[in-house]
Amino acid sequence: MADIDRSSNNSSPDSKVKSIQTSTVEFSEAEEILIAMVYNLVGERWSLIAGRIPGRTAEEIEKYWTSRYSSSQ
Incomplete structure (x- = not known):
């Protein structure tokens, strides 16, 4: 059953890295x-x-625009 629980997690390490990289675009x-x-x-x-x-x-x-020029700042 432990194998089933692990396989139900759809987020792979690669997808987590991609989401982190795209949030810090230079x-x-x-x-x-x-x-x-x-x-x-x-x-x-x-x-x-x-x-x-x-x-x-x-x-x-x-x-980029909304993070840099947001009116809430």
């Missing part, structure tokens, strides 16, 4: 400037902003 200074410039032009249209930065997703950019 942006270069050039990317930060570009994000700010495009945000000023198009607002919260994250997919449009991500389209201007190769290798970045809309989710990464939105997470």
Whole structure:
């Protein structure tokens, strides 16, 4: 029965590492400037902003923006 209990846990060590890595995405200074410039032009249209930065997703950019420029700070 102990084997059944362990197998019911769906989160693998790899998935935990991926979630930690994605929460600490670093942006270069050039990317930060570009994000700010495009945000000023198009607002919260994250997919449009991500389209201007190769290798970045809309989710990464939105997470960066809200963590950096949240109005609760």
